[in-house]
Amino acid sequence: MRGALLHAVGDEKLDIRDDFTLTPVGPGDVRVRIKATGVCHSDLSVLTGVLPMPLPIIPGHEGAGEVVEVGDGVTSVQPGDHVIINWTPACGDCPSCVGGQPNLCMTYMMKSFTEPRFLFAGETPAFGMAGCGTWAEEIIVPWQGAIKVDPDVPYEAAALIGCGITTGVGAVLNTAKVRPGATVAVVGCGGVGLSVIQGARISGATTILAIDPLESKHALAKKVGATHACTPDQLMDAIGTLTGGQGFDHGFEVVGKSAAIMTAWQATRRGGDVIVVGAGAMDDVVPLSAFNLLFEGKNLLSSLYGDADVRRDFPRFVNLYKAGKLDLDSMISSRIRIGDLNDAVDALRGGEVLRQIVLFD
Secondary structure (H helix, E strand, O other): OOEEEEOOOOOOEEEEEEOEEOOOOOOOEEEEEEEEEEEEEHHHHHHOOOOOOOOOOOOOOEEEEEEEOOOOOOOOHHHHHHHHEOOOOOOOOOHHOOOOOOOHHOOOHHOOOOOOOEEEEEOOEEEEEHHHHOOOEEEEEEEHHHHOOOOOOOHHHHHHHHHHHHHHHHHHHHHHOOOOOOOOEEOOOOHHHHHHHHHHHOOOOOEEEEEEOOHHHHHHHHHHHOOOEHHHHHHHHHHHHHHHOOOOOEEOOOOOOOHHHHHOOOOOEEEEEEEEOOOOOOOOOOOOOHHHHHHHHOEEOOOHHHHOOOOHHHHHHHHHHOOOOOOOHHEEEEEEHHHHHHHHHHHHOOOOOEEEEEOOO
């Protein structure tokens, strides 16, 4: 089967090849034929080493497809079912799962560093990003990593729900718990940033400011729900105009940079919530003083995978999509094939594109 392989961090090009095979399906496993997968900024972070992963590796974690085989003991899905890939499968037994935070479960994530699922060039093992590797035609995941979805949901929409939508909308609904009438600032208008904006709109926020240095992204941000848009250097004027100088109730950082976190901090009122959504580097330190942390009274929150319980949230987001409340079509900048992935990665590096979706036959 075909797939895109990263041999080493920093490689200029992915190795797109057609000699991949899968390890055998074991008890509790599900084999999925991928039908659509996103090209996400987190995938780029694997290519650059910002997100450390075992090598060689097939990137891709935002996907949807059809079940083709299940292992012993699997009752949640069967061959022919349509599924969304969950890249943080919850074991159900660890302290995070028992404590109601399945998005923080590390059981299968840790296994993904030691148990390669792919073989190429005969018997050479390869890993899948976050245990997935959706930039391949087929993958094997634990049954908790394949969440059944209604077959009338297009695969490309289901793929977006698998990461970008859940991360962004979940940050609003689950982490920040934005209430009707609230004011919201969103730093970064990429795919996840647009998802945050949509979540704020769905929550009933009355003022939603989209902040991005690329003015070309402002129009789409307004289309999906932002009431206003500005560049970072226009932020202080926007705070004055839109909040009377007080700041916003919620400031979301959706870039993965310390500078963007500080912009969100600056945008947020005293006593408000600053929510970190972007995946940043380990050596990128946020310069907040102990004085600011205490006396500004702001709540600094992290939102990994939108604090989601995917068993609850995937169906919820599907229903919002079906009801016309989630605009997923506008978030797709292009539909491509696996052979186009190197060009797609180059476009992602440029920063202008939103979600490119790889479609498989």
